Amino acid sequence: xxxxAIRQSLEGCGLxxxxxxxxxxxxxxxxxxxxxxxEIFEAVNRVDPRSSRATTYNNLRDLVQAGLVREVAVEGRAxxxxxxxxxxxxxxxxxxxxxxxxxxxxxxxxxSRSLGKRFLRECELIFRGLCANCAxxxxxx
Amino acid sequence: xxxxAIRQSLEGCGLxxxxxxxxxxxxxxxxxxxxxxxEIFEAVNRVDPRSSRATTYNNLRDLVQAGLVREVAVEGRAxxxxxxxxxxxxxxxxxxxxxxxxxxxxxxxxxSRSLGKRFLRECELIFRGLCANCAxxxxxx
DNA sequence: ATTTCATATTAGATTTAATCTAAATATTTC
DNA sequence: GAAATATTTAGATTAAATCTAATATGAAAT
Numbered sequence: 001x002x003x004x005a006i007r008q009s010l011e012g013c014g015l016x017x018x019x020x021x022x023x024x025x026x027x028x029x030x031x032x033x034x035x036x037x038x039e040i041f042e043a044v045n046r047v048d049p050r051s052s053r054a055t056t057y058n059n060l061r062d063l064v065q066a067g068l069v070r071e072v073a074v075e076g077r078a079x080x081x082x083x084x085x086x087x088x089x090x091x092x093x094x095x096x097x098x099x100x101x102x103x104x105x106x107x108x109x110x111x112s113r114s115l116g117k118r119f120l121r122e123c124e125l126i127f128r129g130l131c132a133n134c135a136x137x138x139x140x141x
Numbered sequence: 142x143x144x145x146a147i148r149q150s151l152e153g154c155g156l157x158x159x160x161x162x163x164x165x166x167x168x169x170x171x172x173x174x175x176x177x178x179x180e181i182f183e184a185v186n187r188v189d190p191r192s193s194r195a196t197t198y199n200n201l202r203d204l205v206q207a208g209l210v211r212e213v214a215v216e217g218r219a220x221x222x223x224x225x226x227x228x229x230x231x232x233x234x235x236x237x238x239x240x241x242x243x244x245x246x247x248x249x250x251x252x253s254r255s256l257g258k259r260f261l262r263e264c265e266l267i268f269r270g271l272c273a274n275c276a277x278x279x280x281x282x
Numbered sequence: 283a284t285t286t287c288a289t290a291t292t293a294g295a296t297t298t299a300a301t302c303t304a305a306a307t308a309t310t311t312c
Numbered sequence: 313g314a315a316a317t318a319t320t321t322a323g324a325t326t327a328a329a330t331c332t333a334a335t336a337t338g339a340a341a342t
Contacts, residue, residue: 016338018290038328052292057329059290073233073267075212075220077300078328089251091259092214103255107248107266110230114244117273118232125248126214126265132258157309159319179299193321198300200319218329219299283342290337295330302325309318 002029013066020044020051021059028069028083034090034099036078073126074099089125095134102127143170154207161185161192162200169210169224175231175240177219214267215240230266236275243268 006025007017015021023044028035035043041056051059060081063069072080074092080099087104107123109115129135147166148158156162164185169176176184182197192200201222204210213221215233221240228245248264250256270276 016289018337020291036328050292052294054293054330054332055291071216073214073216075214077218077220079216079218094262102251105249105251108246110243110246110268117276118268119271119276120268121235121270122268124267124269126267127251127259127261127263128265129262130260135258135260157318159308161320177299191321195301195303195322196320286339286341288337288339290335292333292335295332297328297330299328300326303321303323305321307318307320309316311316312314 009068013068015062015066019049020055021063023047023049023051024056024059024063025068025083028081029085032083032101034072034074034080034082036080038078040081072099073124089127091127091129091131093131093134094128095130095137098131098133100131150209154209156203156207160190161196162204164188164190164192165197165200165204166209166224169222170226173224173242175213175215175221175223177221179219181222213240214265230268232268232270232272234272234275235269236271236278239272239274241272 003022003026006022006029010017010021010025024040027040027043031043037057037060040060041051041053044051044056060069060071064071064081068084070082070084072082072090074080074090076097089102089104091100091102092098093100102125107125109120109123144163144167147163147170151158151162151166165181168181168184172184178198178201181201182192182194185192185197201210205212205222209225211223211225213223213231215221215231217238230243230245232241232243233239234241243266248266250261250264
């Protein structure tokens with residue numbers, strides 16, 4: 001399994017591999033569904049070791065800061081998280097709000113004229129529409 | 142001024158042009174800075190007519206539903222809003238979190254293979270990096 | 283092994299954002 | 313102008329995230 005890989009990436013960032021941190025990473029790896037912090041907290045807590053709400057939030061913050069996890073840009077109240085492993089874009093369903101990963105491809109950069117003095121780190125695409133589940137029901141509804 | 146235009150777009154969507162609704166639209170038009178609901182509430186309330194928190198939220202919801210306003214996809218707790226008038230992309234600053242509009246350009250669609258059964262309505266770009274304000278300070282810091 | 287020190291975790295309180303509720307106002311329609 | 317509909321309101325409630333201060337853990341040094 002990738003237990004070793006998780007431990008390595010944590011320590012590579014100077015973060016101790018605590019059971020709670022490991023559990024967050026493992027859950028995100030196994031569930032690339034952009035869970036909310038609350039979902040992660042619940043899931044991690046369902047199995048041992050117990051982890052408090054504050055720890056879950058702390059760890060998510062640390063992991064984002066370390067660049068291992070990212071907080072996904074979505075509208076809506078609860079933050080959603082994502083393993084940063086493989087580059088990908090996002091599809092957000094107008095119908096059910098589900099966030100799905102989409103295959104990565106390079107996006108043309110904006111004209112440097114329009115960029116001005118900004119420093120551009122990355123371009124991320126958000127696709128909107130209806131997911132495979134909602135599409136048939138809505139379009140011809 | 143564009144008071145008439147606001148009234149027209151509201152009524153075109155079947156929404157009454159109430160003073161509170163008008164004020165939200167006018168504020169968003171004059172401040173293309175992706176304000177949060179709380180900022181809009183405060184600003185609208187600073188001038189007459191008074192508008193309660195609930196009304197501000199209700200109106201924002203209605204305006205989004207009507208397609209006149211959009212909720213911007215950003216990470217972070219508070220929802221941010223945007224006049225839907227002219228198409229544009231967004232730049233989010235890693236440093237200060239500010240959301241800026243970027244000139245619109247067409248983005249290549251994903252391969253239909255990777256789209257699958259989904260119905261694609263639009264492609265939105267999010268640029269990340271440092272804004273003109275943060276760039277000089279951080280890059281060579 | 284014991285001390286030391288920084289790092290992590292915890293339960294519960296607090297803050298913040300958003301929504302709900304039920305009553306009051308306003309607007310349209312007939 | 314009465315009835316029906318839509319809108320606004322203050323304040324309560326819910327939900328998400330953060331803070332606090334006490335405790336526990338692990339690593340480094342001796």
